[in-house]
Amino acid sequence: MAMTDTHLQIGALIFDGLDQMDLTGPFEVLSRVPNSTYRIFGKTTTAVRDGRGLVLKPDATLADAPPLDVLHVPGGTGQEGVMDDEDVLGWVRRQAQGARIVFSVCTGALILGAAGLLKGRRATTHWNSFHLLPLYGAIPVNQRVVIDDKFVFASGVSSGIDGALRVAALLRGDEAAQVIQLSMQYAPEPPFASGTLATAPEAVLAAARQSMGEITEKREQTARRVAQRLGIKAPA
Amino acid sequence: MAMTDTHLQIGALIFDGLDQMDLTGPFEVLSRVPNSTYRIFGKTTTAVRDGRGLVLKPDATLADAPPLDVLHVPGGTGQEGVMDDEDVLGWVRRQAQGARIVFSVCTGALILGAAGLLKGRRATTHWNSFHLLPLYGAIPVNQRVVIDDKFVFASGVSSGIDGALRVAALLRGDEAAQVIQLSMQYAPEPPFASGTLATAPEAVLAAARQSMGEITEKREQTARRVAQRLGIKAPA
Numbered sequence: 001m002a003m004t005d006t007h008l009q010i011g012a013l014i015f016d017g018l019d020q021m022d023l024t025g026p027f028e029v030l031s032r033v034p035n036s037t038y039r040i041f042g043k044t045t046t047a048v049r050d051g052r053g054l055v056l057k058p059d060a061t062l063a064d065a066p067p068l069d070v071l072h073v074p075g076g077t078g079q080e081g082v083m084d085d086e087d088v089l090g091w092v093r094r095q096a097q098g099a100r101i102v103f104s105v106c107t108g109a110l111i112l113g114a115a116g117l118l119k120g121r122r123a124t125t126h127w128n129s130f131h132l133l134p135l136y137g138a139i140p141v142n143q144r145v146v147i148d149d150k151f152v153f154a155s156g157v158s159s160g161i162d163g164a165l166r167v168a169a170l171l172r173g174d175e176a177a178q179v180i181q182l183s184m185q186y187a188p189e190p191p192f193a194s195g196t197l198a199t200a201p202e203a204v205l206a207a208a209r210q211s212m213g214e215i216t217e218k219r220e221q222t223a224r225r226v227a228q229r230l231g232i233k234a235p236a
Numbered sequence: 237m238a239m240t241d242t243h244l245q246i247g248a249l250i251f252d253g254l255d256q257m258d259l260t261g262p263f264e265v266l267s268r269v270p271n272s273t274y275r276i277f278g279k280t281t282t283a284v285r286d287g288r289g290l291v292l293k294p295d296a297t298l299a300d301a302p303p304l305d306v307l308h309v310p311g312g313t314g315q316e317g318v319m320d321d322e323d324v325l326g327w328v329r330r331q332a333q334g335a336r337i338v339f340s341v342c343t344g345a346l347i348l349g350a351a352g353l354l355k356g357r358r359a360t361t362h363w364n365s366f367h368l369l370p371l372y373g374a375i376p377v378n379q380r381v382v383i384d385d386k387f388v389f390a391s392g393v394s395s396g397i398d399g400a401l402r403v404a405a406l407l408r409g410d411e412a413a414q415v416i417q418l419s420m421q422y423a424p425e426p427p428f429a430s431g432t433l434a435t436a437p438e439a440v441l442a443a444a445r446q447s448m449g450e451i452t453e454k455r456e457q458t459a460r461r462v463a464q465r466l467g468i469k470a471p472a
Contacts, residue, residue, distance in 0.1 A: 020264065021261070021264040024261075027288070059291075157421050181431050182431060185393050189398050
């Protein structure tokens with residue numbers, strides 16, 4: 001990856017019902033990358049609401065986006081709404097082709113999958129959608145952040161912060177990323193060890209799974225439909 | 237702290253130039269607290285921009301806020317803009333009085349200080365403003381999250397996530413907080429050990445300090461002015 005001093009265009013896709021932290025976690029990091037511009041692009045410039053109601057506003061439309069050096073694709077339950085939207089998927093595909101880095105967070109990886117960008121690629125996503133990756137032709141890798149060529153995949157929601165720091169380091173070197181980390185005092189101390197499938201208490205896992213039951217079923221149906229469209233042989 | 241099943245009103249103060257993650261980190265956690273409503277309140281309902289340009293929109297004005305169970309006060313460079321604003325400070329003071337939990341993130345603690353709420357209280361804030369706490373009458377405690385009675389203080393920016401999980405546990409018990417943590421897959425893996433003064437490389441610390449030089453000076457002047465107003469004897 002070239003570490004030049006050229007100005008970098010960093011851009012995120014936004015859509016109704018995204019998970020706001022998939023966007024705002026990386027925004028905190030990537031908006032501090034030296035000599036760069038971070039902007040948010042939507043189908044229209046109308047504000048959207050995240051899955052929990054936070055209002056977020058695109059800076060410009062997809063059509064008005066410049067060629068991006070970094071394409072940032074968040075997820076969230078609203079990801080389902082763009083999985084068959086060729087306006088969005090075509091834009092993602094075109095931007096991904098020219099980008100230095102394609103960076104998905106959470107179920108943003110499934111949007112990349114719907115755009116046909118996961119075939120043969122090592123990838124990760126939110127734990128609750130991890131089993132769907134093979135339907136998009138991806139090789140699931142159970143790590144918090146997975147880097148495959150120019151693709152950077154962060155797993156669930158908050159992992160976008162870790163992923164974005166990796167992206168910042170790829171773009172501008174370790175020291176620049178470390179300055180960003182110190183500025184945002186990122187030395188996390190989670191009060192519980194409940195952040196992964198492997199460490200969460202059983203009752204916690206059951207409750208989390210139940211709360212996501214409906215969207216999980218929907219995502220499974222979508223993944224099978226997309227697999228068919230992309231000609232990917234669904235694993236048994 | 238009562239753990240009842242009554243509906244909880246959680247509300248954040250918003251202002252121009254806040255640091256968006258001070259708001260959105262806790263939003264991700266607290267908007268998932270069972271049987272609660274999280275809303276954002278501004279002097280007007282006009283959208284503001286965070287210090288890096290992210291557009292955030294209040295749900296309602298300060299005047300239209302209900303009595304809050306949880307008052308969430310973010311910081312950021314824009315915190316300077318409300319330090320002498322009696323409309324805001326009076327609202328913070330009144331809401332804090334009735335709230336079950338007063339939760340500041342980053343330099344949001346300085347806003348609580350300007351409202352006279354830090355006198356004699358153990359507190360923390362962003363590492364770069366930590367030395368100012370005594371000017372507000374506070375006892376600085378160098379921890380990521382400091383809890384003193386009903387006050388919960390998170391240090392810099394990203395610490396709001398850890399603080400909010402503590403708040404969620406106080407409100408609804410550990411298991412509820414653990415479900416939230418799992419939903420957002422919060423098992424952080426920072427790629428560098430550069431998140432604190434104690435661990436950051438020297439060159440990184442120097443660069444971070446320099447980038448914050450101007451705002452630090454401004455905050456020092458403000459803190460001395462407020463100390464005078466509040467009749468707090470500034471330490472030598």
